[in-house]
Amino acid sequence: MAETSARLLKLLSLLQTHREWSGAELAERLGVTMRTVRRDVERLRALGYPVHAVPGAPGYRLGAGSDLPPLLLDDDEAVAVAVGLRTAAGGTVSGIEETSVRALAKLERVLPSRLRHRVHALQSMTVPMTGAAAPVASEVLTAIAAACRDHEVLRFDYRTHEGRESSRSAEPHRLVHSGRRWYLVGWDVGKEDWRTYRVDRLRLRTPNGPRFVPRDPPDEDLASYLSRAISSAPYRHRARFTMHAPAEVVTGHMPPTMGTVEPVDADTCTLLCGANDLDEIVVWVALMDIGFEVHEPPELVERIAVLADRLRAASDATGR
Numbered sequence: 247m248a249e250t251s252a253r254l255l256k257l258l259s260l261l262q263t264h265r266e267w268s269g270a271e272l273a274e275r276l277g278v279t280m281r282t283v284r285r286d287v288e289r290l291r292a293l294g295y296p297v298h299a300v301p302g303a304p305g306y307r308l309g310a311g312s313d314l315p316p317l318l319l320d321d322d323e324a325v326a327v328a329v330g331l332r333t334a335a336g337g338t339v340s341g342i343e344e345t346s347v348r349a350l351a352k353l354e355r356v357l358p359s360r361l362r363h364r365v366h367a368l369q370s371m372t373v374p375m376t377g378a379a380a381p382v383a384s385e386v387l388t389a390i391a392a393a394c395r396d397h398e399v400l401r402f403d404y405r406t407h408e409g410r411e412s413s414r415s416a417e418p419h420r421l422v423h424s425g426r427r428w429y430l431v432g433w434d435v436g437k438e439d440w441r442t443y444r445v446d447r448l449r450l451r452t453p454n455g456p457r458f459v460p461r462d463p464p465d466e467d468l469a470s471y472l473s474r475a476i477s478s479a480p481y482r483h484r485a486r487f488t489m490h491a492p493a494e495v496v497t498g499h500m501p502p503t504m505g506t507v508e509p510v511d512a513d514t515c516t517l518l519c520g521a522n523d524l525d526e527i528v529v530w531v532a533l534m535d536i537g538f539e540v541h542e543p544p545e546l547v548e549r550i551a552v553l554a555d556r557l558r559a560a561s562d563a564t565g566r
Contacts, residue, residue: 253276253286258290261295261307262318267306272306327353331347331353334346339381339387381446390418390421394421399417401413401452414448416432418430418431419432419461422469427446428445429443431463482521484542484543486540488539489517489538490537490539491514491536492509495536499536500534505517505520517531519531524549525553528550
């Protein structure tokens with residue numbers, strides 16, 4: 247009986263790793279006859295696993311059933327799921343925190359000690375960086391994802407950075423997560439152009455609009471596209487710097503949504519960024535501890551000079 251149970255688990259594991267297996271392949275992997283494979287498949291079906299026969303050559307495929315059967319995970323998969331659940335429990339998607347904690351408790355209850363130590367070590371040595379990002383309801387994300395998949399126009403009310411509200415229609419392309427916020431990349435029907443929308447600022451209307459023929463995306467690298475779109479948003483102030491460091495060094499000092507970096511040569515690069523407050527730009531760039539030159543706007547150059555004089559005077563007073 248123990249040998250049969252172990253073989254069933256191995257068969258289930260094999261069926262979960264490939265889309266289709268021939269009966270001969272399974273028999274060879276398990277070291278049994280084709281007849282035994284057929285008998286074990288029937289046992290799995292009796293346990294609720296939807297193992298489908300593949301037409302043509304005798305074969306099998308694990309399908310989706312009406313209920314979720316138990317899954318077999320290898321060590322790395324189990325750790326990945328546990329870490330993902332821990333992240334989801336305190337992440338930017340609202341409405342799944344409690345269910346994530348429950349699922350994590352079930353998983354950790356059956357994790358072998360060696361895997362539990364790996365998960366706890368990773369969690370204890372990781373410091374989450376909290377921000378002011380508004381969480382997004384999971385049902386909103388799933389509704390947008392379904393519209394992207396089904397090529398249905400989304401209708402929604404949208405609030406801009408300045409607080410203006412308007413009704414929009416967009417052909418949704420993809421959801422992009424920056425690490426702090428969720429964004430929708432889509433073709434704005436009214437503006438006839440590609441746009442990015444912060445998901446926490448939109449309120450979906452129902453039903454969706456008509457189906458559409460997908461357009462070519464604005465960029466093959468949507469992460470880079472989003473970075474450029476966000477950093478060039480309509481801030482009150484737009485700044486351009488020459489940074490005296492390689493582009494990869496400057497990029498390592500900033501999240502992708504803060505600005506864009508363009509290499510000039512091996513030792514310098516151009517930084518484009520924006521903010522609604524000049525002092526915010528000054529402090530952020532200065533704290534990079536990298537030499538820089540300011541090109542625009544003129545008022546930023548003046549503000550840096552004022553702050554430099556103030557800091558110099560404070561340093562002189564402290565030294566006396």
